[in-house]
Amino acid sequence: MATERTLVLVKPDAMQRGLAGTILQRLENRGLRLIGLKLMQVETDLARRHYAEHEGKPFFAGLVEYITSSPIIAAVFEGDSATGAVRNSVGSTNPSQAAAGTIRGDFGLEVGRNLVHASDSPESGERETALFFTPEELVAWSRDTDRWISEDA
Numbered sequence: 001m002a003t004e005r006t007l008v009l010v011k012p013d014a015m016q017r018g019l020a021g022t023i024l025q026r027l028e029n030r031g032l033r034l035i036g037l038k039l040m041q042v043e044t045d046l047a048r049r050h051y052a053e054h055e056g057k058p059f060f061a062g063l064v065e066y067i068t069s070s071p072i073i074a075a076v077f078e079g080d081s082a083t084g085a086v087r088n089s090v091g092s093t094n095p096s097q098a099a100a101g102t103i104r105g106d107f108g109l110e111v112g113r114n115l116v117h118a119s120d121s122p123e124s125g126e127r128e129t130a131l132f133f134t135p136e137e138l139v140a141w142s143r144d145t146d147r148w149i150s151e152d153a
């Protein structure tokens with residue numbers, strides 16, 4: 001399996017509702033390794049670049065307004081097949097259709113307040129990580145538990 005890096009954003013609604021720790025804990029509990037973490041206010045320019053693929057869609061302006069409306073936590077998780085694992089834990093884009101047991105399915109109701117962002121491919125993970133973090137801000141480390149999480153560690 002390939003080691004991947006994937007960007008997670010704890011969005012403003014999750015921050016306002018005090019769910020940051022719960023969300024990060026669920027991903028950490030899967031065995032994914034945190035290699036980058038910061039509390040930040042996203043400015044409009046970064047929001048537009050992050051969501052560039054959605055420019056022109058009817059929800060784009062609201063999406064930019066939402067993601068810039070309050071501080072967020074940006075996190076990078078690393079691990080074998082990290083992208084798919086995080087997306088599965090996050091759940092479907094619209095929380096009203098997300099499976100119970102997922103973050104969106106357990107804590108959300110509406111697509112415009114879906115609590116968390118997760119990269120949709122390894123390539124997006126690299127692109128988005130570079131948007132939110134400098135290389136110096138990412139920490140390479142190994143854990144004593146890695147061999148209990150991955151056969152290949």
Ligand code: DAT
Pocket residue numbers: 054059063092093111112114116117118120
């Ligand atoms: P995801 O965040 O699951 O990767 P996406 O990349 O398709 O979903 O869309 C990015 C965000 O845009 C999503 O988290 C919420 C918002 N969004 C997507 N589709 C929407 C819609 N039909 N109406 C309102 N907001 C939407």
Ligand code: MG
Pocket residue numbers: 118119120
């Ligand atoms: Mg997406």
